Amino acid sequence: MTITAPLAVAGCIALYLLLPFDAKMVLPVWGGIGLLFYFLYGYRKSHVGRGLVEIHEEDSDVPPGPVPPSPHF
Amino acid sequence: MNLRIKPLDAILATAEKKSLHRSLGAFQLTMLGIGGIIGTGIFVLTAEAAQKAGPGMMISFVIAGFVCAVAALCYSELASMVPVSGSAYTYTYAVMGELLAWMVGWALVLEYAVAASAVSVGWSGYFVGLLRDYVGITIPAEFANGPYAGGIVNIPALVIALLVTGLLMIGTKESARFNAILVVIKVTALTLFVIATIGIIKSDHFTPFTPNGWGIIGVGGAAASIFFAYVGFDAVSTAAEETKNPQRNVPIGLIGSLVICTVFYLLVAAGVIGTADAQPVRGPGGEVLSPGSMELASQCAAIVKQGLAEPVACSKEALAYVLKSIGWQKLGGIIGLAAGLALPSVVLMMLYGQTRVFFVMARDGLLPEKLASVHPKWKTPHIVTAITGVFVAIAAAFLPVGKLADVSNSGTLFAFTMVAIAVLVLRKKAPDRHRPF
Numbered sequence: 001m002t003i004t005a006p007l008a009v010a011g012c013i014a015l016y017l018l019l020p021f022d023a024k025m026v027l028p029v030w031g032g033i034g035l036l037f038y039f040l041y042g043y044r045k046s047h048v049g050r051g052l053v054e055i056h057e058e059d060s061d062v063p064p065g066p067v068p069p070s071p072h073f
Numbered sequence: 074m075n076l077r078i079k080p081l082d083a084i085l086a087t088a089e090k091k092s093l094h095r096s097l098g099a100f101q102l103t104m105l106g107i108g109g110i111i112g113t114g115i116f117v118l119t120a121e122a123a124q125k126a127g128p129g130m131m132i133s134f135v136i137a138g139f140v141c142a143v144a145a146l147c148y149s150e151l152a153s154m155v156p157v158s159g160s161a162y163t164y165t166y167a168v169m170g171e172l173l174a175w176m177v178g179w180a181l182v183l184e185y186a187v188a189a190s191a192v193s194v195g196w197s198g199y200f201v202g203l204l205r206d207y208v209g210i211t212i213p214a215e216f217a218n219g220p221y222a223g224g225i226v227n228i229p230a231l232v233i234a235l236l237v238t239g240l241l242m243i244g245t246k247e248s249a250r251f252n253a254i255l256v257v258i259k260v261t262a263l264t265l266f267v268i269a270t271i272g273i274i275k276s277d278h279f280t281p282f283t284p285n286g287w288g289i290i291g292v293g294g295a296a297a298s299i300f301f302a303y304v305g306f307d308a309v310s311t312a313a314e315e316t317k318n319p320q321r322n323v324p325i326g327l328i329g330s331l332v333i334c335t336v337f338y339l340l341v342a343a344g345v346i347g348t349a350d351a352q353p354v355r356g357p358g359g360e361v362l363s364p365g366s367m368e369l370a371s372q373c374a375a376i377v378k379q380g381l382a383e384p385v386a387c388s389k390e391a392l393a394y395v396l397k398s399i400g401w402q403k404l405g406g407i408i409g410l411a412a413g414l415a416l417p418s419v420v421l422m423m424l425y426g427q428t429r430v431f432f433v434m435a436r437d438g439l440l441p442e443k444l445a446s447v448h449p450k451w452k453t454p455h456i457v458t459a460i461t462g463v464f465v466a467i468a469a470a471f472l473p474v475g476k477l478a479d480v481s482n483s484g485t486l487f488a489f490t491m492v493a494i495a496v497l498v499l500r501k502k503a504p505d506r507h508r509p510f
Contacts, residue, residue, distance in 0.1 A: 004146040005500075008493035011140035012486040018289055018297035020363065023479030027180070027487060034179035038172065042439035048077045048171055049438075055079070055087040056436035057163055061447050063429045063454060066308040066422055068097055068105040068315075069256050070249035 077171035081503075084155055084167055097316045099325040106309045106330025108256040112419040113195030113474065114302020115263065115338055116392055116412045121475040122342075123351040124364040124386035126295035129283035130351075131342050133295035134302075138335035141303040144489040145327040147496045152310040153320045153509040154499070160311065161488040162430055168495040168502075171439075177491045178434045184304075184484030185427035186465050189234065189420050191301065191477035193469035194219070196416035197229035198389030199409050206406060221473040222389075223370035230469035237420045238462025241428070244451045247421070255415050260337075262411035266392055267340040269401050274347025284353055290361050298364075301478040302338060304485050305422070306331055320509035341392070349395045350384040365473035424461065431457050 016024065047054055056062065097105075122130035151164045162181060166174035201217045204210045218224025285291040309326040313319045316326075345351055354372055356362050362369040364386070373387035388394040393412070396405035432454050435445035448455040468477060499506070 002500075004143045004150075005493045005496040008140070008143040008147050009490055009497075011143060012490040012493065014293075015137070015140055015297045015300055016483060016486045016490075018293040019479050019483055020289065020294065020476075023476065023483050026183070026480045027483040030183050030484075031176060031179065031487075034176060037179075038175050038439070041441075042171075042175055045438045046077065046171060047438040048079055048166075053080060053083050054437070055084050056433050057084075058087050059436065061452065062432055063425055064246065065311040065429065066105060066109060066425070067247035067249050067252055068101045068312055069108055069253035070101070 076169075078168075079166045079171075079174075081155060081167045081506075084163065095315060095317045095319075097312060097322070099322040099329070102309050102312060102316060102322055102326025103329040103333070104253065104256050105312060106306045106326050107260065107333060108252055109305030109308035109422065110303055110330060110334045111256075111259045111263070111337075111415075112302075112305065113192040113416060113478070114299065114304075115341055116416070117195035117198060117389070117474055118299055118301055118478055119342065119345055120386050120388050120391040121364045121478070122295040122299045123345070123384075123391075124353050124362070124369065125285060125290050125298065126292045127281065127284040127352050128279045128346045129285075129287075129292040130295050130299065131339055131346070132283075132292050133299050134335065134338045134342055136292075136296040137300040137303055138331060138338070140296075140300065141306060142328060142331050144493060145306055145309075145331055146324070147489075147493045148307055148310040149324040149327055150496050150508060151492060151499075152313040152323055154506060160307070160426075160430055161492045162433065164495050165491050166437075168498050169491070173491060175434070175439055177488050178430050178439070180484040180487045181430045182427055182484075184481050184488065185423045185430065186461055187468065187477050187484070188301070188304070188481040189237075189423035189427065189461075189465045190230075190468035190472065191474050191481055192416055192419045192423060193230040193234040193237075193465070194227060194472070194474040194477060196233055196413065196420070197227050197469075198474070199393065199412040199416070200229050200233075202390040202393055203406070203409050203413050206409070218370075218389075219471045219473055221365055221367060221370070221476065223367065223374060226470050228470070231466050233417060233420065234466035234469045235462060237417060237424060238458060238465070241421065241424055241462070242448070242451060242453055242455045242458050244453045245421070247418070247425075252418070255418055258411050259415050262392075262408050262415075263337050263341055265404060266396065266408055267337075267344055269396060269404055270344030270348045270399070271340065273399065274343060276347070278347050278349075278351065281352075285361055290363055297482060298475060298479055300482050300486070303331065303334065304482070305419075308422075345385055345391065345395050348399050350382065351386070352384065354384050354386045365475040424458065424465070427461055428454050428458050431461070 393409035
C-alpha cells in the first residue's frame with residue numbers, strides 16, 4: 001500500500017487547484033484567522049503545551065458520531 | 074520549535090480502556106458509508122457538474138471517486154493503527170504535532186459547517202419543487218434563492234438549518250433503524266432513476282463530450298466540485314472501534330461504499346446526460362458561464378421566458394426535473410420526496426461532526442472550554458451548536474449551493490492531504506509499529 005499516500009496527496013492538491021478562485025482563497029484566509037487565534041490563544045492554553053497528556057475523543061459527553069444503520073427491524 | 078505531539082500510545086491506551094462492544098460487520102459499515110456519502114452531491118450538484126463539464130462529468134465522477142478511494146485507504150491505515158473514534162484532527166495531533174492538528178481541526182470546522190449550509194440549500198431546491206407540484210404553494214423566487222441565484226434570501230434553507238440546529242441543541246439522537254430506512258430510501262430513489270432513464274438514453278446527447286475542455290471550468294473543475302458527492306465516507310473510520318475484525322472490515326466498508334456510490338453516480342449521470350439536455354448553458358455571446366453566477370441565473374431565466382425546455386444545468390432539483398421532463402411525473406415526485414426526506418439528516422450529520430471536532434479541540438485547551446460546556450438538562454454542547462447553527466443558516470440563506478460545496482471541499486481536501494502526509498510520516502518514523510492494514 002506504499003503508493004496510496006503519495007497518490008492521495010497529489011490527488012487532493014490537484015483537486016484543490018482545480019477549485020474556482022474564490023473557493024480556493026477561502027482556505028488560506030480561514031487558515032490565517034486560525035493561525036492568529038492559535039498564537040494568541042491556543043498556544044498558551046493548550047493542555048499538551050502545559051505538559052498534560054489527555055485524550056478526550058472518548059469522553060462520555062462528546063457528541064456522538066454517525067450511527068451505523070441497523071438492518072434489524 | 075519543539076513539536077507538541079500527543080503520544081500515539083496514550084491514545085491507544087485510552088481506546089483500550091474503553092472496551093466498546095464490537096458488533097459491526099462489513100455489511101453495516103458499507104451501509105454506514107453509503108448513508109454518509111449519498112446526499113446533496115448527486116441530487117443537486119449534478120447540475121453544477123453539467124454546467125462545467127457537460128457529458129464529460131462522467132469522467133469527473135471517476136476522478137473524484139478515485140481521489141477519495143486513495144484517501145480512504147490512508148484513513149484505513151490510520152484507523153487500523155489507532156482505533157479510536159477520532160478524526161483527521163486526532164491523527165494529525167499524534168503524528169505531526171499541535172500546530173498542524175489545530176490547522177486541520179480548524180479546516181474541519183469550515184468543512185462541516187459549510188457543508189451543512191450546502192446541504193440546506195440543496196434541500197431547499199427539492200422542497201420548493203415539492204411544495205409547488207404537490208401542495209400548490211409557490212414560494213416566490215426572491216425568497217427561495219440567494220442573491221447569486223437571482224433571489225434575495227433562501228428562506229427554506231435558512232429555516233431547515235435553524236430547525237436542525239434546534240433539534241441538535243435539545244439532544245436529538247440518530248437512530249440506527251431510522252438511518253437504515255434513510256439509506257434504503259436514497260438507494261431506492263437512485264435505482265428508480267436509473268431504471269427509468271437507462272432504456273431511453275440517446276447516444277447523440279453525449280456529443281460534444283467535453284464542451285468546455287478539461288480545465289477549471291471543464292472536466293477537472295467539475296471533479297473538484299463533485300468531490301462533494303463523495304465526502305462522508307470517513308464516517309466508516311469513526312466507527313472503527315465498534316467493528317468486528319476492523320483490520321478487514323473497515324477497508325471493506327470504506328472502499329465498498331465508495332465503489333458502490335461511484336457505480337451509482339455513473340449510472341445516474343449517464344441517465345441525466347442521455348435523456349435531458351446536459352450541455353452547459355452559454356451566455357448570449359456563446360461565452361462560458363460559471364455555475365452559481367448571476368449571469369447563469371439570468372440566462373436560465375431568459376431560456377424559460379422564451380418557452381424553451383430548461384437545461385439540466387439550470388435546475389435546482391436536477392434528478393426530479395430530468396424525470397419530469399421525460400414524462401415520469403409521479404416518479405419525479407417520488408425522487409423529490411426522497412431527497413426532501415433524506416437531506417435534513419445529512420445536515421444533522423454535518424453539524425454533529427462540526428460540534429464533535431470543536432468539542433474535542435476545546436477540551437484539549439485549544440479553544441475556550443466554556444464554548445463546549447454541556448447543557449445540564451439537554452446534555453448537549455448547546456453554545457457551540459447555537460453559534461455554528463446561526464452561521465450555517467446565514468450562509469445557507471445567501472450563498473449558492475455550488476459555491477458552498479466548493480468552499481467545503483477546500484477544507485476537506487486540506488484535511489485529507491494531512492491524513493495522507495501523516496501516513497507517510499508514520500511510515501518513516503515508526504516503520505515497525507503494528508499496521509494491521
